[in-house]
Amino acid sequence: MRLASRYASVRLHTLALAEPLSAEDCMAQSMPDASPVKWHLAHTTWFFETFILEHFEPGFAPFHQDFRFLFNSYYNGIGARHPRAQRGLLTRPSLAEVQAYRGNVDHRILRLLAQQLNDSKLAELVTLGLHHEQQHQELILTDVKHLLAQNALHPVYSPDAPQAGSATGPARWIDFEGGVSAQGFDGDGFCFDNELPRHRVFVEPFTMFSRLVTNGEYLAFVEAGAYRDPSLWLSEGWDTVRAQGWSRPIYWQQDEYGAWHEFTLRGLALLDRDLPVTHLSMYEADAYARWAGARLPTEAEWEHAVASDAVGVEQLFGHCWQWTSSSYAPYPGYAAAAGAVGEYNGKFMVNQYVLRGSSVATPTGHARASYRNFFPAQARWQFAGLRLAR
Amino acid sequence: MRLASRYASVRLHTLALAEPLSAEDCMAQSMPDASPVKWHLAHTTWFFETFILEHFEPGFAPFHQDFRFLFNSYYNGIGARHPRAQRGLLTRPSLAEVQAYRGNVDHRILRLLAQQLNDSKLAELVTLGLHHEQQHQELILTDVKHLLAQNALHPVYSPDAPQAGSATGPARWIDFEGGVSAQGFDGDGFCFDNELPRHRVFVEPFTMFSRLVTNGEYLAFVEAGAYRDPSLWLSEGWDTVRAQGWSRPIYWQQDEYGAWHEFTLRGLALLDRDLPVTHLSMYEADAYARWAGARLPTEAEWEHAVASDAVGVEQLFGHCWQWTSSSYAPYPGYAAAAGAVGEYNGKFMVNQYVLRGSSVATPTGHARASYRNFFPAQARWQFAGLRLAR
């Protein structure tokens, strides 16, 4: 697809995600880790305005001087920012004004793309901006789900919201011989800087399960009293279980008759035992694995398994992200880009854990075998489940 | 005015206060102490539905079962409540639905009033509900002001928002002889239970200033370094100054040229030195008084001064609430009403201080000489200033 078409397509998809939501829905922030949809809509636009228009557009003037401040996320190099935990207080600009901002920037970017067809630096930054926007598309769904889950009315985001599927093949352990294995992005297209450089790792022999852990399997763990047994948990995990009063996955609830339900983007639903369990913290995924006599895979094992094209491995992409036991760290030889764009990945490489694959909320074509998602071990609001290894 | 007319008038005034605001403005909550306008609109309606319709309407059915839970403020007797600090997450019901809720309850209350004209218990509860609504009318303005003040765009609530005036008479100290003085409500109309019973207090001779402390006077205190001098402050006040980094009243800011501005409901404005200083905590009011060689009046002195009809005392009502040094406590013989309505006042009688008078945000006809407003000593978002005594 030509870049301009792709730009239009990605940008419109973001609007489509916001379409089932009211201006009120788009403004609320349910916790500091989540952002309002309106903020996602504005911030992704700010990214194009700040990193592209400001550098490439002749006679550039900002759409609104204060938006530079309001919609900066974490780029210290760009200057001061509105406090992250107070994004839900931005009743102004209105959603309509933010949509006007999007329209204005879209118009200018498309004009720029038409005029500077062969500027490879421009194309590279627009491509980065689109992948950045796709990351926020996934966050829009995770953040809206968390917001709606706070509401006693159990509101429906959309009756057509995406949903994971169950495994189809036989469930079994699949063996891998390991050895020196190449890891990292290898190809012509786009990748994030954290997937580079491609390098060698040594993988000891291991075995991995053919499918993801299911809701039914995880329910057995819950009902076995796992949330009351410290021996199953990492020390920090157990501290978190007690401090936060965890007793089940974040969106599960049991009704007065003992039936288990799960809050979904389609509203409250009976728990489907065949679907992959999701919205787990790494602490919960790790504890489940220990209880099951297994462990989480490392990210090298996961990528090695995909590269091995092993027969029978399913649910790698498009159901839920899969926690690994690997701390998010730079690959050997990693270098962040210069300037503010370089604040993208490297500075978060501490106290976070890598997730591999992709989820139902991941935009089509966004993920790949070398993609490294990452969140803190206690994060529960992402579409994150697990696959066992030994 | 007949009760039905008064009902309609008060209820419409609430809507008028919300009129300059978008649905987004009405949904945000800037801090746990403040509530969203939409919540105020719904909660005041919930009050009429719960305490009146449920008891008086034949065949009562709630407008929406969950609203009982969502819009309860603090009445433990009524059951569970939505967490106070998360009122800003209620994107559903929408503002339009809340307005429909208001319309429905208004219709039913007015029908009830037409049918049960002579039920004095009904009339009494409707009157209580209207005074309760008026308290929330003032809170709508204080809470919206706090919300808009968080926004770097300095949004305007309304160019016609109410504003205090400056004193007109000569500024001077006025002496009072004191003695045994009656305190508490005395009359035929409505009062809150905390204004009763009328009783005697002994007031030693004192002197009170004819007008409120002005912005200009308070600025001199700021510029004298008062926020850096522990000797002027109550010990807890000084701890708060340091922990919160206070250096000026909450809505004041100084621009790069040294000029002082104040955020108001009309937007950011140059500080008017003749107007009464407002949005002070009791700690700040107390420190200013100490710096000025004076003190805050007690609530008995304040009420005694009003009752004495002293020549020359101005700005008692309609400019800003006036901190007293009196802790909020029950009057001798005070008894809370039975049942959930009785949770109205008594249970807050600890660690709060009484403010007397009324402010620009107080609805017409709401306050009176015996009215007891109360807030914690550190509260700054109310329209609260001070009058000196000695």
Place this chain on the structure above:
Amino acid sequence: MRLASRYASVRLHTLALAEPLSAEDCMAQSMPDASPVKWHLAHTTWFFETFILEHFEPGFAPFHQDFRFLFNSYYNGIGARHPRAQRGLLTRPSLAEVQAYRGNVDHRILRLLAQQLNDSKLAELVTLGLHHEQQHQELILTDVKHLLAQNALHPVYSPDAPQAGSATGPARWIDFEGGVSAQGFDGDGFCFDNELPRHRVFVEPFTMFSRLVTNGEYLAFVEAGAYRDPSLWLSEGWDTVRAQGWSRPIYWQQDEYGAWHEFTLRGLALLDRDLPVTHLSMYEADAYARWAGARLPTEAEWEHAVASDAVGVEQLFGHCWQWTSSSYAPYPGYAAAAGAVGEYNGKFMVNQYVLRGSSVATPTGHARASYRNFFPAQARWQFAGLRLAR
């Protein structure tokens, strides 16, 4: 008693209180509100050195320059201070060095008293210092009790530690007519500045119970489920009950057979139902009174009752402090002393409640009818109980 004798007697009594304790016991701080015994020993000495020796002793030199910093409590006028919450980290100076400090200052004060017999300002400050020391004598017992209570070994402070007694006369309500009543210190001896000036208050007719509330009565309140019933509590009290998980008085515990025990300075003991209940917060005292269909007295009522010399009122002094419903506030005409000594009382007059009487831990001769003790409403580690009024 001559002042020098009195000085020696009070100072020795402090050492006697520390006598049953090891150097380790004297160094620990169980919470920021409590202080180590070693700190009390040093701080009371610092008071004499700073406010007396420094001003009256020719050629004054401090015992140790850093003690000025280490043992200042809250006197901002004197300069920087060691952080309050870290007093338990002062392993140096050792207890032996602090005792040497006491000996040195005692020697110098006694020499001064011998030389400047007729200096009334000196006598006044020494007297203030001795009353200050007596306040710390009581705190030594309350703070040590709290410290030892944290230890699973239930250590004994002393088998001879003081203990309250039970009431002896008939239990009954005693009526008071009230009227204009004088309040505040009236006499020749010493009093604190917060007991002055003597002034008039109006007291409405009231009735007060002849004795204190007992452990047995309070146990009935506990067993009636009071700690689970929000209707009995002030709103802040109920928030505290839930946040802190309160379910009984701080030093009570129930063994596996259901028997109630109380941790005392003599170790763990069976709960004596006839003794006055003590170590209550004001929230607990207030809730008990409400449950019993009564209320806490005001401080004016309490003092009026004592002044009335009413037949049958017992347990006023020497058992436990008695919470009143009165916020700690300055009397009309109150003025703090000039200089750092003036930081003694006035700056604490906010968000604290007055207790009257005295406790088993109060040194002989320290309390009087006009004495105003004060603590925050949530404080539980003082010897504080209650007497009912209506």
Place this chain on the structure above:
Amino acid sequence: MRLASRYASVRLHTLALAEPLSAEDCMAQSMPDASPVKWHLAHTTWFFETFILEHFEPGFAPFHQDFRFLFNSYYNGIGARHPRAQRGLLTRPSLAEVQAYRGNVDHRILRLLAQQLNDSKLAELVTLGLHHEQQHQELILTDVKHLLAQNALHPVYSPDAPQAGSATGPARWIDFEGGVSAQGFDGDGFCFDNELPRHRVFVEPFTMFSRLVTNGEYLAFVEAGAYRDPSLWLSEGWDTVRAQGWSRPIYWQQDEYGAWHEFTLRGLALLDRDLPVTHLSMYEADAYARWAGARLPTEAEWEHAVASDAVGVEQLFGHCWQWTSSSYAPYPGYAAAAGAVGEYNGKFMVNQYVLRGSSVATPTGHARASYRNFFPAQARWQFAGLRLAR
């Protein structure tokens, strides 16, 4: 050395470390992460009593029933524990009683060793207990240093306290070819479970500096304004710098003339620019490395460098621990021991970073090339510095 001799030697060395300290010094706890020396003395003894005497001694009876509770550190399998943050409140048992406890357990262990000479399980557990004790020997020094540093008197632990030395050889970058490299313990003696199993890793070519970063080099970083420049820090590191107000290493201070001093176990001393910088958090080490155009080594690189026996690499052991960029994670095939002893290492393998080498505080013979020390990224009170890699 025979095991009994080794037992006696290690246990006596612990007492020698406590010898310069008073009972008061041994009781204080300066923060929840640190423990009182008395607690270290008792807990290491508890380890021998609980994991050895209880299982091997015929007719075992505990020295004191409550010590089981008081001196358990984190072994959930053993039962309830005294709260970690309140270890500084254990004034009883006294230091003398804890020393009696040590003597009693020592006597019984030595008797057991004499009687059951050939029990290999016993020998294995005693050996584990001695290595555990050596870990606490290092913690005694780090914790005492932190405690004494809180005291404005700058107390001296010992004028003979151990001290790092400066590098002696030429400073230069040393290249390593990398490749498949074996990692993990390989030998006959003792190692912790986290050093096993020995396994293969792939190490890309890298270069490492011959010596540690010095105080002088780090001072240049401080003086270049690094603590005010977010671009040098990991995002969490920068948040910590601001939240905690960091502006220099924890034990550094600048006097009024601009001279830099460092608090040491020998008291306050002028900063020696040639010694290795120490007491850095991983955030500080990482930021310094970025500023210097380098990075932290991985633990595989560090161990590979040692195994390569590279000419010119110095200060590997005995000066300060060296932060690596490796998250603390299990080696492939790692399995924790069964039972409570198995709580030793595995459950801490999240959100901690590995340090390699050893420090001046590490007991002789305790560390080795495969030794994995670990602390959270924000920990500053350990003897931790850094060595650069690229």
